Amino acid sequence: MDLGIRGRTALVCAASKGLGKGCAMALAREGAELVITARGREALEATATEIQSLFKVKVRTVVGDITTPEGREAALKACPAPDILVNNAGGPPPGDFREWDRDTWVKALDGNMIAPILMVRAVIDAMIARRFGRIVNITSGAVKQPIPELGLSNGARTGLTGFIAGLSRTAVQHNVTINNLLPGPFDTERLRSNFEFNARKLGKSAAELAKLRAEANPAKRFGTIEEFGDACAYLCSAQAGFITGQNLLMDGGSYPGTF
Ligand code: NAP
Numbered sequence: 001m002d003l004g005i006r007g008r009t010a011l012v013c014a015a016s017k018g019l020g021k022g023c024a025m026a027l028a029r030e031g032a033e034l035v036i037t038a039r040g041r042e043a044l045e046a047t048a049t050e051i052q053s054l055f056k057v058k059v060r061t062v063v064g065d066i067t068t069p070e071g072r073e074a075a076l077k078a079c080p081a082p083d084i085l086v087n088n089a090g091g092p093p094p095g096d097f098r099e100w101d102r103d104t105w106v107k108a109l110d111g112n113m114i115a116p117i118l119m120v121r122a123v124i125d126a127m128i129a130r131r132f133g134r135i136v137n138i139t140s141g142a143v144k145q146p147i148p149e150l151g152l153s154n155g156a157r158t159g160l161t162g163f164i165a166g167l168s169r170t171a172v173q174h175n176v177t178i179n180n181l182l183p184g185p186f187d188t189e190r191l192r193s194n195f196e197f198n199a200r201k202l203g204k205s206a207a208e209l210a211k212l213r214a215e216a217n218p219a220k221r222f223g224t225i226e227e228f229g230d231a232c233a234y235l236c237s238a239q240a241g242f243i244t245g246q247n248l249l250m251d252g253g254s255y256p257g258t259f
Helices: 018-029 041-055 069-078 102-130 148-174 189-202 206-216 225-235
Strands: 009-012 033-038 059-063 084-087 133-138 176-183 247-250
Touching (some): 018 084, 018 133, 018 225, 033 069, 041 059, 069 102, 084 102, 102 148, 133 148, 133 225, 176 225
Parallel strands (some): 009 033, 009 084, 176 247
């Protein structure tokens, strides 16, 4: 299926690795021109080169922290009017809420709630004026099924989700949609670092924990960044203009509820 986004411009935040990279690759495969961001230059440039050589599309890079005003300004200067925005950033660290002070909470809210909202604010009116816009926020399965040690993430991302639920209903009449992708366990550096944290706590090896976790998933494996990117590309497609305000859980079936 041709997703109808050839030549569209996509700003994909936090995209040198992992889920953001998966989204960037799938959008590039569909012919979108990309601006991708990350804090580390080396991996970002390597990803841009890889995408360019695979899909022959224009890929520009912006080095910066998307959770800071400077990082956002740099990204938006390079790509002031994207047709597609994928919001992403690293997640907050795990821990015990008794150890988190106000500054820790503000940092988590800044990174995983306020930063994506400010990015949406910066681009949505131009999308509305052009009568095309697709915004995808990478959140977490923890929005539906909170993970106790990831309390900062549970809190910040649920705040983002509530805000987007309201906003998305106001923009869809202009062919501008906003949806959230909720990853369960995907095989990325972030997932591996969570295993290392829990392994230290439980006195097991990270590999052992990863194996147990994969076996406990109904799919008996972790998701791949390619699977994640394909779902993102569909939500960004011309055909997906009637889908908005949704939270698509991608977790191999591990959430046990009917809805
Ligand atoms: P990852 O493999 O660690 O990749 C994160 C990517 O984002 C890297 O390219 C990183 O590059 C970039 N990045 C991180 N913080 C950034 C920032 N402040 N500004 C700009 N770029 C930034 O992580 P992932 O697994 O893809 O996770 C992506 C998001 O999904 C995270 O918020 C994570 O918590 C969430 N999530 C992941 C899973 C999973 O199973 N993987 C499950 C649930 C939720 P630099 O470090 O160079 O900036």
